[in-house]
Amino acid sequence: MYTVCRLNVLSHNFHIQQLERHNMGFELDDNQQKGMVFNVQKFSVHDGPGIRTIVFTKGCPLRCRWCSNPESQLHETDLAFNVGRCLGVSKCGHCTLACPFGSITVGSNDIPKIERSHCKDCEHKPCAEACPAQSLLIYGKERSVEDVLSVVEQDMVFYARSKGGLTISGGEPLLQTDFALALLREAHNRHIRTAIETCGMVQEETLRAAAPLLHNVLFDIKHIDPVIHKEQTGRSNEQILANFKMLVTEFPKLPVLARTPVVPNFNDNGKTIKAICDFLLPFEHVHYEMLPYHRLGTQKYQFLDRPILMGDVQLNNKKFHGLQNIAATILGERFHRPNK
């Protein structure tokens, strides 16, 4: 169901866009367009059909309490410190010498102490460059479409067999609108199948422009209640739901997989899941998946020296299976249960 061919629509829209760009005297070649990317991950098998490469972009309008990629939230680079890889100041100490602000000092247990107040003013972060152990890392790098796609294309031989391709993810990939669209256009040029993982909190026009360039959409529906949504993600869900409706009505042939991260004390209850499923029910070509909350991202909060808002809470397995049953009852075959 993922591989519905959209080539006619695609190429038609594509030519129009090319033409428009030309008429506008738009000079910048898509290949040269740059964006903030924090990871290009090969062999991704859970974010779209087949074997894929995910391009993770930086910047997100939401601040979900459970976010498993906190390094994706800010548009600017983040400095991460993975203490597990640190060799210790007495054995290494290159970072303490490299910091132009003198903000890295010897802390307890021979581990560097990082005073982060200057980091946002420090563009190149030489401490990370100096760290031989990849203990200090910079999340985020400005990269061109050309550069990113050259990496994506390395696995073409795998996409060919698995019907996989490129997935853009984030953060919210459409937040860097020019970059995201350039990336999708150029991927289309090179006949790379594309998918997006979106939180839906974007300009309607951006989504409309991206849709014809996509073969698959993974669209997060986190909650139906706008108040609770705002409380837990920082933003209301009205635009998200409106965008979702626009997408599925205006692009009825585009395969959409709605996804809900099932998060303890947020949406791990029958009422919420039922409401989401009821919302999805009328859109017959939309499929649905639930992703159980996991704590693995908490490590990265520590790397970034940010508080772990979720604490130690865990998702109850039994409860999750019960919620899966609810979704299956409402959506039938349209609900994807991975363990089948």
Add this chain to the structure above:
Amino acid sequence: MSTVTCDCRSPQEQRLLDKIAGKEDKFRKTHQRVFKMLERFDGQKPRIDIERALYFTQSMQETEGQPLVLRWAKALMHIAQNITVYVQDDQLLLGRAGCDGRYGILYPELDGDFLDIAVRDLPTRATSPATITPEDAKRVIEEIAPYWKGKTYHEALNAALPPEVHKLTYDDPQGLVSRFIVNETSSFRSSIQWVHDYGKILKRGFNGIKREAEEKLAALDPLSCKDQCEKRPFLEAVIIVCDAIVLWAKRHAVQARALAQLEQDPVRKAELLRMAENAERVPGEPARDFWEACQSQWFTQMFSRLEQKTGTTISNGRMDQYFYPYYAKDKAEGKITDAKAMELLECMWVGMAEFIDMYISPTGGAFNEGYAHWEAVTVGGQTPDGRDASNELTYLILKSKREFPLHYPDLAARIHSRCPERYLWDVAETIKFGSGFPKLINDEEVVPLYVSKGATFEEALDYAVSGCTEARMPNRDTYTSGGAYINFAAAVEMVLRNGRMKKYGDQLLGVETGDPRNFKTWEEFFDAYKAQHMLFLKTAFYQQYVINKLRATHFAQPMGSAMHDLCMKHCIDLHQEHIPEGINFGYFEYMGLGTVVDSLSAVKKFVFEEKKITMDKLIEAIDANFEGYDDIKALLKSAPCYGNNDPYADSIGREIDRISVEYGGKYSMKDLGIHNDVRYVPFTSHVPFGKVVSATPNGRTDGFPLSDGSSASHGADVNGPTAVLLSNYNTKNMGMRDRAARMLNIKFTPKCVEGDEGTEKLVAFIRTFCDLKLWHVQFNVLNKETLLAAQKDPQKYRSLIVRIAGYSAYFVDLSPDLQNDLIARTEHDTL
């Protein structure tokens, strides 16, 4: 996620046996018979059975001076007449090479000169411990070993190698301890892996071959001295050996019939009578049904083990092809059910599991830890006319692989570009079962390569997987002595130490390429590496030259030759140096590709290009085994590494491969008269080879294992499995033919291949492997135990990637608490 350490999937039988003992296996109910048999030798320490060695020696003592092939046949006849025959409880097949339970046998023609010492040491040796009764040990020491002193191949080789070759080969004057630099492997097995044409025996029987030999004998020119001196003894040997195996089989029939007389249970009584009838008929006469076919193959296989020790033990060939007509006929006639057919096959698997491939020499033992043997059963692939070969028996064997609780048989699935989806799906599902089988061998690499080396398409398309990763064409291919295993990581060390190694002190072993501190450019450094590399290759080829000549005077194998078209046609033993019309696929082993590439990459980048460290500092750090140089070690590890689809590293790998392949191309056929191609398949030997090499510029510490096969260095492949495959592809010189197998191990977490969607992705991954024309791949779906191991040893498992929707991380970067979380999820399949 991808490769960690690995060997060629050596059977971890103990773990599985424990599982059988601990809890009821879900397949037990439908496999009662084999489970009962397995439980009988559960946890048993292997015993050494000396009968084969004893009777072989007795006969050889009597026949001195006669042609070797004839002596060997007479020895086999003596064994057939005297060795104890066994009828095991519950077994449906007859024939074993030694006592009940787990057992190994001895080959004093290989190791007789030190067998007495070894037998004394054996029970205390750390690797491969086995038991021997005091009476048997006494007989070995007093009756067997003394005869062989001064007569073994091993002694002859040790004496024949010139000093400059000897010093890179052995660490002692007796040639018992390897240097692990240019290691010879010909003295602990009489040939590399081999597979017989079992189908021929099923169709014609040994009596048919005997008649052919008799006709040939009658047609010999009585006036030709060549006919009389060479062909006559060969043909006489074939006749003797055909009689020997038939006699041995019939002794089993007598035994089974006697037991049937005493048997109270009518069901077992009938089985025993049928087994006796089978053994009266096969392998002398053609098989008529599936049971007879299995029995005929099994007798042939087991008697062949009595004949000689081939590397990894004798392989099983294309079982789904040669058994199929018998299976199909029985099924059509309603004589057999799939369950019964599977039971017969599994009776063979049990027999394989009981056998232990004993290595007596310390070097041999180090090569094959854990009694590993690979008697590859081949399924799938193509027919000789290039059509897909899969059939219902293929699927039955795959099913058995999923349900049989041990790592036997060593199952190999041939893959080609037109494999039906059902076949690949079944293969993928079998892999997902977690044992890592089947291993996959790629027709799209093997077939054209073999054609380019002189095979016809028909022959090449009909290849059988043999041993660990090799492929054989049983009637075209000929024997080869074990080739050199070359430690190229030692070559890197010799560049840093001007031709010397830390372990061997001041002794000059390699080329004096000068003090590397004086090298001005990367090119100078790489030239020095190439100089050491060339010396190693030269030494290996010199060894092989001597070995090929010596082997022909020390080994014969009338039985294997009787089954080979070319040997019968030309009346020549398979161990002779050159078989007319034959193609001889020898190889030498490149040990430590990842270690070498990563080391050279780090030197190139950090010393010569970025000048982050000086050569002096690098050597200082290496001399100190990186103690006190943690930052340098970390820096070196961050160099571009092989296994990441990184052109920086891969181009070095390709160049190294090229100079090796080119050397083979230039000197194999011209000087050796055989192919001697570069191969990347280490068994478990990357461990002992690593022990002699001090720290290397890739941040590897003293004595740590080398990278294995064509896999990346431990944990160096941080970009996932697609990059691992592509690096492999990148480092191959596809325009040249003088290359052999490359072994590649890939690890997946269960989540990556979960559900039908996961199977689909695994199938796509396999198809891409096929597209890339890589020789071999073996997958391992990780379980809880592996993740626990990764927790304990993060350095080794640096590349374990966790793939969860919308999230990514390396396993070793997670805190212990989160790792435990992940492990728990793995266990509960909800990862």
